Amino acid sequence: MLTVTDVTARIDDQVLLPPASLEVVEGECVAITGPNGSGKTTLLRIVTGRLAPTEGEALLDGEPVDERSATTRASIAALLGVPAMYPDLTIGDHLALVHATWQLDAADVDADLDRFSIGALRDRFVHELSSGQQQLFSLALTFARPARLIVLDEPEQRLDGHRTGLLAEAVVTAVAEGQAVVMACHDHGLVERAARRRVEL
Numbered sequence: 001m002l003t004v005t006d007v008t009a010r011i012d013d014q015v016l017l018p019p020a021s022l023e024v025v026e027g028e029c030v031a032i033t034g035p036n037g038s039g040k041t042t043l044l045r046i047v048t049g050r051l052a053p054t055e056g057e058a059l060l061d062g063e064p065v066d067e068r069s070a071t072t073r074a075s076i077a078a079l080l081g082v083p084a085m086y087p088d089l090t091i092g093d094h095l096a097l098v099h100a101t102w103q104l105d106a107a108d109v110d111a112d113l114d115r116f117s118i119g120a121l122r123d124r125f126v127h128e129l130s131s132g133q134q135q136l137f138s139l140a141l142t143f144a145r146p147a148r149l150i151v152l153d154e155p156e157q158r159l160d161g162h163r164t165g166l167l168a169e170a171v172v173t174a175v176a177e178g179q180a181v182v183m184a185c186h187d188h189g190l191v192e193r194a195a196r197r198r199v200e201l
């Protein structure tokens, strides 16, 4: 599905990402690990087509990834940084918007929130959530939409042990249903539990 070959990223003389390669197929989770500043986010930006590699190539089903391509956007659900949110929509409204966009059953909004244990917060605005609850909401938005490949940048950030377990369950379920997951991760427990392979930068 995803084939990344010898990609690099540079700005002038600054190396953001030394050569990296990655292969991911349906039904597996690959963890990207490495110290702060090693290039994990940069690699994920290339994988999602948000950043063109300086060298090398990132292909999805043989075609270059490109965030402006409808095919890339339909195939990849990504959580990189904080997604754009609307101050006057509740978190349930946000999920309803995602469901309308992808023509999903609106009745499943509760299930999407419950998966990350935030169903009781459905009528809150985003600014009424704690930072960990905002992360759970961002994860709920990402997992709600259909995708063949889910890309997550440090999805465990700001989560306690129990909620990290919910995240691991969501990844394991996605993989069991045939989706592919690539996640940059500093949590060894999450990597052990959810990833089949690890690529160290």
Ligand SMILES: Nc1ncnc2c1ncn2[C@@H]1O[C@H](COP(=O)(O)OP(=O)(O)OP(=O)(O)O)[C@@H](O)[C@H]1O
Binding pocket: 011, 014, 015, 016, 017, 034, 035, 036, 037, 038, 039, 040, 041, 042, 043
């Ligand atoms: N816009 C930029 N201009 C110059 N250098 C950048 C830019 N963005 C990132 N970098 C550098 O590129 C390198 C890789 O950054 P990146 O965010 O990909 O690392 P990371 O592995 O995700 O780190 P962390 O674990 O801290 O999130 C770092 O040395 C960073 O300082």
